[in-house]
Amino acid sequence: MSVITLQVDGRDVAVPAGSTLLQAIRAAGLSVPTLCHLDGLDPVGACRLCLVEVEGGQRLLPACASEASEGQVIRTDTAQLQGYRRMAVELFFAEGNHVCAFCVANGQCELQDVAVAVGMDHSRFPYQYPQRSVDASHRHFSLDHNRCILCTRCVRVCDQIEGAHVWDVAERGSDCRIVAGLDQPWGEVEACTSCGKCVDVCPTGALYANEDTTAEKHPHPERAHQLRRAREHQQWLR
Amino acid sequence: MVALPARERPQLRCCGASGCRHAGAGPLLAALRAAAAAGGPAADDMSAGASAALQPLEVRSVGCLRLCGEGPLLAWDGPEGTRLFGGLAPAAAAALVDQVRGVASLPLAADPALAGHQLDLEQPFFRLQRPLVLEGCGIVDPECIEAALAHGSYAQLRRVLHELSPEAVREQVRRSGLRGRGGGGYPTGLKWDTVALQPPGRRYVVCNADEGDPGAFMDRSVLEGDPHRLLEGMAIAAYAVGADHGYLYVRAEYPLAIERLRLALQQARQQGLLGQGIAGSSFNLDLEVRVGAGAYVCGEETALLHSIQGQRGTPRTRPPYPAQAGLWGAPTLINNVETFAAVPVILREGGDWYAAIGSGNSRGTKVFSLSGAIRHTGLVEVPMGTSLRTVVETMGGGDPDGGAVKAVQTGGPSGGCIPAALLDTPVDFESLLALGSMMGSGGMVVIGQGTAMPEVARHFMAFSVNESCGKCVPCRAGTVQLLALLDRCLERGATAADLEALEALCAMVKATSLCGLGQAAPNPVLSTLRHFRQEYSAAPGAGR
Numbered sequence: 001m002s003v004i005t006l007q008v009d010g011r012d013v014a015v016p017a018g019s020t021l022l023q024a025i026r027a028a029g030l031s032v033p034t035l036c037h038l039d040g041l042d043p044v045g046a047c048r049l050c051l052v053e054v055e056g057g058q059r060l061l062p063a064c065a066s067e068a069s070e071g072q073v074i075r076t077d078t079a080q081l082q083g084y085r086r087m088a089v090e091l092f093f094a095e096g097n098h099v100c101a102f103c104v105a106n107g108q109c110e111l112q113d114v115a116v117a118v119g120m121d122h123s124r125f126p127y128q129y130p131q132r133s134v135d136a137s138h139r140h141f142s143l144d145h146n147r148c149i150l151c152t153r154c155v156r157v158c159d160q161i162e163g164a165h166v167w168d169v170a171e172r173g174s175d176c177r178i179v180a181g182l183d184q185p186w187g188e189v190e191a192c193t194s195c196g197k198c199v200d201v202c203p204t205g206a207l208y209a210n211e212d213t214t215a216e217k218h219p220h221p222e223r224a225h226q227l228r229r230a231r232e233h234q235q236w237l238r
Numbered sequence: 239m240v241a242l243p244a245r246e247r248p249q250l251r252c253c254g255a256s257g258c259r260h261a262g263a264g265p266l267l268a269a270l271r272a273a274a275a276a277g278g279p280a281a282d283d284m285s286a287g288a289s290a291a292l293q294p295l296e297v298r299s300v301g302c303l304r305l306c307g308e309g310p311l312l313a314w315d316g317p318e319g320t321r322l323f324g325g326l327a328p329a330a331a332a333a334l335v336d337q338v339r340g341v342a343s344l345p346l347a348a349d350p351a352l353a354g355h356q357l358d359l360e361q362p363f364f365r366l367q368r369p370l371v372l373e374g375c376g377i378v379d380p381e382c383i384e385a386a387l388a389h390g391s392y393a394q395l396r397r398v399l400h401e402l403s404p405e406a407v408r409e410q411v412r413r414s415g416l417r418g419r420g421g422g423g424y425p426t427g428l429k430w431d432t433v434a435l436q437p438p439g440r441r442y443v444v445c446n447a448d449e450g451d452p453g454a455f456m457d458r459s460v461l462e463g464d465p466h467r468l469l470e471g472m473a474i475a476a477y478a479v480g481a482d483h484g485y486l487y488v489r490a491e492y493p494l495a496i497e498r499l500r501l502a503l504q505q506a507r508q509q510g511l512l513g514q515g516i517a518g519s520s521f522n523l524d525l526e527v528r529v530g531a532g533a534y535v536c537g538e539e540t541a542l543l544h545s546i547q548g549q550r551g552t553p554r555t556r557p558p559y560p561a562q563a564g565l566w567g568a569p570t571l572i573n574n575v576e577t578f579a580a581v582p583v584i585l586r587e588g589g590d591w592y593a594a595i596g597s598g599n600s601r602g603t604k605v606f607s608l609s610g611a612i613r614h615t616g617l618v619e620v621p622m623g624t625s626l627r628t629v630v631e632t633m634g635g636g637d638p639d640g641g642a643v644k645a646v647q648t649g650g651p652s653g654g655c656i657p658a659a660l661l662d663t664p665v666d667f668e669s670l671l672a673l674g675s676m677m678g679s680g681g682m683v684v685i686g687q688g689t690a691m692p693e694v695a696r697h698f699m700a701f702s703v704n705e706s707c708g709k710c711v712p713c714r715a716g717t718v719q720l721l722a723l724l725d726r727c728l729e730r731g732a733t734a735a736d737l738e739a740l741e742a743l744c745a746m747v748k749a750t751s752l753c754g755l756g757q758a759a760p761n762p763v764l765s766t767l768r769h770f771r772q773e774y775s776a777a778p779g780a781g782r
Contacts, residue, residue, distance in 0.1 A: 043555075044554075044555075044709070045554075045555040045710070045752060046709050046710045046711070046752065047710070047711055048710055048711055048712055048750045048751075048752070051750055059749075060749055060750060062555055062752075065555040066555070066557075067557075080749075083742075083746070084746050084749060084750050087716075087742075087743065087746045088711050088712065088746075088750065091711050091712070091715035091716055091719065092711060092715070094715065094719065095711075095714070095715040095718070124739070125719045126719075126722060128718065149711075150708065150709075150711075150714070168550070169550060169552075169708070171708070172533065172535075172705075172706065172707050172708045173703060173704065173705070173706040173707070173708045173714055173717075173718075174703070174706075174708065174714055174715065174718050175708070176707075176708030176714065
């Protein structure tokens with residue numbers, strides 16, 4: 001396996017060729033905030049939180065979906081990037097209805113975590129208070145669209161790991177929403193195996209188990225990676 | 239283009255493209271054909287021009303005759319050259335046919351049915367045009383492959399297949415300096431090389447005919463007016479990059495273009511110009527039409543490819559570029575309609591010949607569609623580097639009410655507004671970018687003095703809000719917030735803090751959006767802020 005070296009925030013790092021910038025950043029002992037990315041799922045580069053600066057490059061690159069190359073000089077934490085990240089998190093909060101105080105994921109929410117990480121204490125953008133619904137038709141789980149950030153982890157885990165492809169995105173722009181089956185109530189979708197992987201990987205309280213109430217959600221985002229590694233490398237250990 | 243050399247046997251060409259159809263070309267064409275079939279003059283009026291009356295009069299339906307605002311357009315070619323008429327009612331058909339046959343009782347200028355309808359073909363709008371892409375548009379019958387063949391279509395494809403290697407074809411395209419006409423301006427030869435030089439295996443060729451910018455109708459005119467030229471260009475491209483399958487992705491809002499394209503494909507297959515063993519060579523190519531479902535974002539190349547594959551039309555991160563991994567993972571060449579349509583003439587005249595037209599790094603000609611507050615609404619093809627003033631004022635005739643032009647919007651929702659003071663800017667990729675606008679696909683919307691520029695910005699932002707696919711947050715939620723900010727500025731005038739917030743969010747959406755559409759969505763705001771900043775603070779209710 002060939003190895004490439006690059007520099008992240010002044011630190012030299014060596015990673016296997018074919019690694020993503022995100023892997024290189026982590027290998028350097030650093031981190032960038034992520035929301036849509038999840039180890040084990042194909043990247044989509046949609047949340048734009050992991051954008052980094054590449055010296056000599058014209059555009060910012062999503063670390064999760066960009067391949068690292070030899071000799072690259074990456075900056076992950078410039079004042080400009082910090083500003084953009086904070087604005088992106090504010091946009092997430094302002095476009096949905098996120099009320100931590102009575103959310104099932106309070107304390108276990110990745111949106112909450114990145115808000116803390118980027119230092120967002122309020123949104124400078126007016127809240128949109130969209131009219132959204134809750135789908136509680138499934139025996140075990142519920143979907144609260146108010147808390148959905150359209151990261152599409154549920155779509156991908158169901159398609160790429162469970163192989164059921166229950167979830168998809170409907171509409172466009174700010175009308176986008178996750179739909180089950182052919183835009184049916186979740187409980188009526190026969191393809192759903194009730195495996196719960198979508199609930200495990202959901203970064204917010206949008207997907208949750210029916211028995212959980214405020215601050216009781218216990219997600220398992222690591223499972224996507226465990227399952228993928230198990231299948232592709234026959235490594236069954238955690 | 240519109241004017242043809244003098245010809246002994248007269249013919250009539252009636253524009254059958256969408257614009258003129260809308261203005262009534264259908265009934266006019268039917269009336270002309272009926273009048274032509276009715277034969278000559280009545281038996282008691284055999285005194286004048288009887289011999290002319292006996293000749294069959296050909297009435298052809300052709301593509302765009304350029305001056306769309308005066309439609310329906312009709313060209314009469316005869317021994318004295320071409321005369322052009324605009325806005326004729328079907329009731330005038332008989333009078334016109336009498337004139338053509340020389341049996342009219344009144345001279346043309348005195349004929350009440352026709353007087354005032356003749357258009358000056360010597361005016362700059364026509365005289366300054368340089369038709370290359372639109373060479374056959376307005377001349378050939380787009381529904382008749384024989385007409386296209388007689389006009390030279392497919393001659394370069396045949397020659398290329400028998401005489402040139404794919405590398406030699408690419409060499410000519412490289413030398414031509416042709417750059418993508420869809421807006422990006424990427425060097426076409428380089429793109430072709432990138433696809434051709436991928437490891438052996440299947441390749442695809444795709445034509446982006448999802449022309450969606452408001453005020454843009456260049457590609458539609460090619461599709462409706464000369465589809466065989468496009469197919470020839472695409473076939474040459476497919477040969478040059480080693481593709482044997484391709485798609486034409488056309489927006490559903492262009493039903494006539496789709497109909498004519500499908501007919502053209504069928505005719506080309508029948509003539510052995512598509513399919514297996516094209517023109518007696520060993521080259522095979524199948525082309526299919528794919529119809530879009532009404533999403534502007536599907537004009538973005540990666541979203542377009544997803545849509546062809548039957549997936550949701552959302553863009554993805556590049557690299558890999560479609561030239562490396564496109565349709566079903568295979569190297570895929572995507573070019574815009576106008577780019578492909580420029581290829582036959584490049585092969586015919588040579589890359590160097592083409593490169594001699596234009597200026598700087600923008601070579602050849604560009605088609606623009608002129609609309610908005612302008613006297614002459616229509617289609618023009620001019621050499622790159624022609625100044626905006628020439629296009630808008632000299633050719634377009636400026637403001638219809640005689641006032642001064644305020645600004646020109648180029649590049650649609652991804653472009654910007656160029657103020658009248660900068661009209662001497664040459665129209666080329668770099669100059670427009672330097673002004674905070676962009677070439678875009680070629681739509682030019684002229685803005686009159688009565689229009690407030692923040693309103694223009696809001697109009698385009700509302701477009702972007704509506705057309706955002708929703709995949710990435712800066713575009714999905716950022717454009718919504720930008721629109722809200724613009725609303726506020728327009729309602730009560732912008733404060734310094736509003737403008738600061740507007741600029742900060744514009745910068746963020748521009749820098750962090752996933753695809754070109756999101757990245758360019760703030761451009762109408764940024765360019766109007768740059769050139770018309772005072773209007774933002776001066777909106778009604780600005781009480782500072």
